[in-house]
Amino acid sequence: MNHRQPKRIWNFSAGPATMPTEVLDQLAEDLIDVDSTGIGILEHSHRQPTFDRVLGDAVESCRALGEIPKEYEILFVPGGATVQFSLIALNLIPDNATADYPDTEVWSAKAIVEARDAVPSATIAVPFEGKRYRYDHVPVEGEMTPTPGATYLHYCSNNTVHGTRFHTPPKAAPGVPLVCDASSEIFGRPMDWNKHALVYASAQKNFGVAGMSLVIAHRDLIRKPVRRLPSMFSYAVHLAAESRINTPPTFAIHAAGLMFRWMIAQGGVREIERRNDAKAALIYKEIDGSGGFYRGLSRMECRSPINVSFRLNTEELDQMFTKEATEAEFDGLAGHRDAGGIRASMYNAMSISASQALAQFMHDFAQRHG
Numbered sequence: 001m002n003h004r005q006p007k008r009i010w011n012f013s014a015g016p017a018t019m020p021t022e023v024l025d026q027l028a029e030d031l032i033d034v035d036s037t038g039i040g041i042l043e044h045s046h047r048q049p050t051f052d053r054v055l056g057d058a059v060e061s062c063r064a065l066g067e068i069p070k071e072y073e074i075l076f077v078p079g080g081a082t083v084q085f086s087l088i089a090l091n092l093i094p095d096n097a098t099a100d101y102p103d104t105e106v107w108s109a110k111a112i113v114e115a116r117d118a119v120p121s122a123t124i125a126v127p128f129e130g131k132r133y134r135y136d137h138v139p140v141e142g143e144m145t146p147t148p149g150a151t152y153l154h155y156c157s158n159n160t161v162h163g164t165r166f167h168t169p170p171k172a173a174p175g176v177p178l179v180c181d182a183s184s185e186i187f188g189r190p191m192d193w194n195k196h197a198l199v200y201a202s203a204q205k206n207f208g209v210a211g212m213s214l215v216i217a218h219r220d221l222i223r224k225p226v227r228r229l230p231s232m233f234s235y236a237v238h239l240a241a242e243s244r245i246n247t248p249p250t251f252a253i254h255a256a257g258l259m260f261r262w263m264i265a266q267g268g269v270r271e272i273e274r275r276n277d278a279k280a281a282l283i284y285k286e287i288d289g290s291g292g293f294y295r296g297l298s299r300m301e302c303r304s305p306i307n308v309s310f311r312l313n314t315e316e317l318d319q320m321f322t323k324e325a326t327e328a329e330f331d332g333l334a335g336h337r338d339a340g341g342i343r344a345s346m347y348n349a350m351s352i353s354a355s356q357a358l359a360q361f362m363h364d365f366a367q368r369h370g
């Protein structure tokens with residue numbers, strides 16, 4: 001096998017996303033030999049003490065990082081967040097009941113479709129239709145009419161494609177719990193657990209490897225599904241089996257554990273939030289100071305610090321931007337196919353120097369072509 005000197009460029013991809021080199025180095029070591037067992041992480045049985053340690057550490061560090069109260073269970077579930085779109089509805093919405101799903105973007109729209117297919121007898125109400133506004137904002141006070149007595153209100157806290165974010169959780173009808181897709185911002189700011197019954201995220205943006213989700217849910221909510229379900233679809237069975245109904249995604253769980261510990265070592269969620277805000281400020285400064293050369297896709301008051309979506313004045317300029325950015329060794333900057341333009345995704349592991357480099361590139365590009 002050829003061993004070459006690794007090369008790293010600036011990766012602004014929306015996910016799978018950049019990971020810290022310290023974590024990648026540890027994973028590389030653990031591929032050959034984890035915990036001095038002489039067996040690599042990919043080769044260990046999921047029923048042996050080494051993996052017990054790996055799983056235990058991942059759960060414990062997740063709880064410490066997210067300051068997750070003890071009444072909340074932590075599950076690692078195979079499949080991305082898209083799988084959760086169905087599982088949440090199947091486990092939680094009784095037949096003929098209603099759940100609220102404000103539509104703030106592509107991902108919440110997909111969650112609506114999946115929930116309707118999962119429980120056809122239920123009403124999936126859409127109390128806010130962001131599509132009407134080209135998804136340029138999330139509902140402001142009074143703009144949403146939640147359903148009294150709904151089973152829950154599902155929302156996407158940070159909208160990965162259009163780059164909007166709920167700065168505070170939406171208001172559901174009184175007594176209605178919140179269910180949150182935090183895929184693009186989990187551990188990027190503190191979570192108000194009192195308001196949330198279930199929070200989920202796929203791993204590949206903020207804590208590692210694609211194809212696995214983290215589900216954090218109040219025990220009382222998931223202890224018993226509202227209908228009989230196949231075991232892999234049931235949160236109660238995942239809980240009883242401690243995330244090991246079958247052979248779990250062992251490598252992804254190990255990577256998640258290392259990512260949680262890395263975030264704790266950086267100073268935890270508040271420090272990650274401070275860095276994310278600083279990274280975003282650099283990019284928004286270039287947008288706002290460009291005299292209209294760059295235009296943000298979202299309204300100022302709900303801009304995401306994680307996914308910064310913008311466009312230039314013509315599609316030709318958008319294309320020239322991504323072409324020149326690629327030549328300058330920036331990757332992943334083309335906008336999502338549903339939004340077009342440019343998108344810079346700066347998840348928890350993205351360094352401030354990467355954002356500084358991009359801000360400088362944007363500045364120089366505007367000088368050259370503005």
Ligand SMILES: Cc1ncc(COP(=O)(O)O)c(C=O)c1O
Nearest residue numbers: 080081082107160181183184202
């Ligand atoms: C907010 C949000 N939800 C859900 C998903 C879907 O995740 P997955 O591809 O892991 O199913 C994504 C992926 O980009 C996302 O950004």
